[in-house]
Amino acid sequence: MTTLTERIPLDEITEQARQVRPARTALTVVAAVLFGLGWIAARVFAVAWLSVMWCGVAVREGWRASHGPSRKATVAAQAAQIEDMKARLHRLGG
Helix, strand or coil: CCCCHHCCHHHHHHHHHHCCCCCHHHHHHHHHHHHHHHHHHHHHHHHHHHHHHHHHHHHHHHHHHHCCCCHHHHHHHHHHHHHHHHHHHHHHEE
């Protein structure tokens, strides 16, 4: 019958433990945490940015709906209508 210590590969475990570089392992863990935080922040920011822009556009459209078209838009629409009427009159020979 073999003992427990004979079944455990102690020499291999010792050799692998000697190959571990603690500084590199610690830096890898820190880098992984920072990378993960950056990835999550990018996802959250993208969703937040779209939400803020959507709300802003909704407010702008509500403002426009309650106040009607601006004076500049009204003048531009009237100028386009005048040009259209001039073109029709010209086609009629006037």
